Amino acid sequence: MARCVLARWPFPVLLLAVVSACSGRPATPTPAPAPASTRGGTTPAPAVHAMTVPTLEGYELAVGRGTRTRTGAPGPHYWQQWAEYTLQAELNPVSKRMTGKGTIKYSNRSPDTLRTLYVQLLENIYAPGARHNTNVPWSVEGITLGRVAAQGTDLAAVSGEGPGYEVSGTILRLRLPKPLVPGGTADLAFEWKLRVPPDGAPRGGQDGEVYFMNYWYPQMAVYDDINGWQIDQYFGNAEFYMGYGNYDVSLTVPAGWLVTATGTLQNPDDVLTGQTRARLDSARAGHGIVHVVTDVDREAGRSTTAGKDGKLTWHFRAENVRDVAWAASARYLWDATTAAVGDANGDGKPDSSLIQAFWRPEQRVSHWDESARYAQHSIEFFSKYLWPYPYPHMTAVDGPSSCGGMEYPMMTCIGGQWDTLGMYEVTTHEIGHMWFPMMVGSDEKRFAWMDEGLTQFDQSQSMDDFFKGFDDEARNRKNYLDYSMVASEVELMHHGDRFPSYNAYGVAAYYKPATVLVALRGVLGRDLFHKALVEYIRRWQYKHPSPYDFFETVEDVSGRDLSWFWRTWFFETWRLDQAIDSVSTVGDSLEVEVENRGRAPMPVPLVVTRTDGRADTVTVPVDVWLGGAKRTTVKVAKEPAVKSIEIDPGREFPDVDRDNQRWPR
Numbered sequence: 001m002a003r004c005v006l007a008r009w010p011f012p013v014l015l016l017a018v019v020s021a022c023s024g025r026p027a028t029p030t031p032a033p034a035p036a037s038t039r040g041g042t043t044p045a046p047a048v049h050a051m052t053v054p055t056l057e058g059y060e061l062a063v064g065r066g067t068r069t070r071t072g073a074p075g076p077h078y079w080q081q082w083a084e085y086t087l088q089a090e091l092n093p094v095s096k097r098m099t100g101k102g103t104i105k106y107s108n109r110s111p112d113t114l115r116t117l118y119v120q121l122l123e124n125i126y127a128p129g130a131r132h133n134t135n136v137p138w139s140v141e142g143i144t145l146g147r148v149a150a151q152g153t154d155l156a157a158v159s160g161e162g163p164g165y166e167v168s169g170t171i172l173r174l175r176l177p178k179p180l181v182p183g184g185t186a187d188l189a190f191e192w193k194l195r196v197p198p199d200g201a202p203r204g205g206q207d208g209e210v211y212f213m214n215y216w217y218p219q220m221a222v223y224d225d226i227n228g229w230q231i232d233q234y235f236g237n238a239e240f241y242m243g244y245g246n247y248d249v250s251l252t253v254p255a256g257w258l259v260t261a262t263g264t265l266q267n268p269d270d271v272l273t274g275q276t277r278a279r280l281d282s283a284r285a286g287h288g289i290v291h292v293v294t295d296v297d298r299e300a301g302r303s304t305t306a307g308k309d310g311k312l313t314w315h316f317r318a319e320n321v322r323d324v325a326w327a328a329s330a331r332y333l334w335d336a337t338t339a340a341v342g343d344a345n346g347d348g349k350p351d352s353s354l355i356q357a358f359w360r361p362e363q364r365v366s367h368w369d370e371s372a373r374y375a376q377h378s379i380e381f382f383s384k385y386l387w388p389y390p391y392p393h394m395t396a397v398d399g400p401s402s403c404g405g406m407e408y409p410m411m412t413c414i415g416g417q418w419d420t421l422g423m424y425e426v427t428t429h430e431i432g433h434m435w436f437p438m439m440v441g442s443d444e445k446r447f448a449w450m451d452e453g454l455t456q457f458d459q460s461q462s463m464d465d466f467f468k469g470f471d472d473e474a475r476n477r478k479n480y481l482d483y484s485m486v487a488s489e490v491e492l493m494h495h496g497d498r499f500p501s502y503n504a505y506g507v508a509a510y511y512k513p514a515t516v517l518v519a520l521r522g523v524l525g526r527d528l529f530h531k532a533l534v535e536y537i538r539r540w541q542y543k544h545p546s547p548y549d550f551f552e553t554v555e556d557v558s559g560r561d562l563s564w565f566w567r568t569w570f571f572e573t574w575r576l577d578q579a580i581d582s583v584s585t586v587g588d589s590l591e592v593e594v595e596n597r598g599r600a601p602m603p604v605p606l607v608v609t610r611t612d613g614r615a616d617t618v619t620v621p622v623d624v625w626l627g628g629a630k631r632t633t634v635k636v637a638k639e640p641a642v643k644s645i646e647i648d649p650g651r652e653f654p655d656v657d658r659d660n661q662r663w664p665r
């Protein structure tokens, strides 16, 4: 990869403003002189020397220290932090409040001595006066902290130099009593309470007797080898960057309420009746859908045990996850089955995962009765296409309408009304996120394309498989191309909180990167593309890849320098417009004049179809454009008679004008 180094990555931590994330990059290259031409309009091509990839100092330093590499694999000295959470929470549906307490054992696996730790209090987006860039319900509160302790010492909320803590928005800064040395651990303790946000809160909250509990506990911010602490505020639009850890979670709710959570239920005998356990066992034993809890089972003594004082405590454990969410309701039905996931644990034998759907009866209208089947297909498809699903369950949860679709480890929150296509789409999309970012733990805030773009692409593959040829890639391409014609398109490498509009974010985070991956598949060929994608997962599962680790891995696997591709599609908003300008007969040849009318350089796959039915592809290599040319001549034999010539009839490349790609017109 040809690169040019930025002095710093232009992401000031607390600034919420619409700015160009690439303001620090080298200036847009001076256009090369246009070749002499009398035909057609031409836009000068970027000169070949300009096709470098802006990189960042932190990544270069990480390569120098051996935590990252030039091949895109984690370096020999790669490290990341680790945390063990033990959390207890009690939900009171009458007051709509949750009280929590817990401990975090934080392991410092970095080579640095840490005197300050940062903890995310994401719920503080609801605090009075909190800054946000999406609509959030106003009548809520943030997290109210009770006890905060570290290394056995209770800490006060004071600023200054000594031990203590300060809360700024969604970030808690904790000054340790004793430095945390490399290889050491620090025990933290918290007590807190919060009011569950009502429907209308982004990604979860409460809707009647449904509680989807997200971002409900103090969570360690990520300290990594590129950025150090990543403490960007949670403003609502940009998503998350989370570290990996193990969780032991005890959740107390009224008896008769069903609870589902990230992780495996540890005490089924305490909370589930014999009937519920028997049905769950039969779901685990087969591939059909079992109704574990039906309309007539939803009360204490039938679905759940009677509990003590009208309450039950559900105990879950989750390993190697980047977050824990949970949902509880008195109104849920519970469907379950299994998915075959391949050899997930590496013992050479096939494994399976429990598939569940929790939903309210009135949501049958949104095809929730099909949800378990959709989830089953999605997990099985992605396990084959990407990587075996490693977690013990995958659960689709009917949540508040403002969830839309949102992913959590082993869980989705899906709200709102859906038709069959939409319900499969949102289910498979959120389940696709189990790979990106749940398993491959990228920074969603700064590089939304790394999870949303890859997932949007994967969603298309899943929909094609489920609906037998449904072309979701065409929908993504259209959304990107339509938007690419307006001035406010923003490049992919852009912080998720700094887009001028939600549409600009949506295109740059979802549709364009999904379309760009289809183009990359066109450049590399299906097999090589797939090999690179799987290798990226293999290298970075349960780790924190940066965009450069993705770029370098694709180059390493393919053996190609794709600087021009990354620069064009990730750092710029150049458009692709390849055209057949003219076709003329010269002797026994046809001379096809191919023109690159946009700024994006791409190879030109030219398919020549003859009247005898034969079709050949002649490809103009991208180097022609990288050398500065704007047009080139392709000679093809005149006989047998040529019926048509077309650029990229498979539509792998996102060309803005299809009308000029065919001859005869």
Ligand SMILES: [Zn+2]
Pocket (backbone or CB within 6 Å): 429, 430, 433, 451, 452, 455
């Ligand atoms: Zn998504």
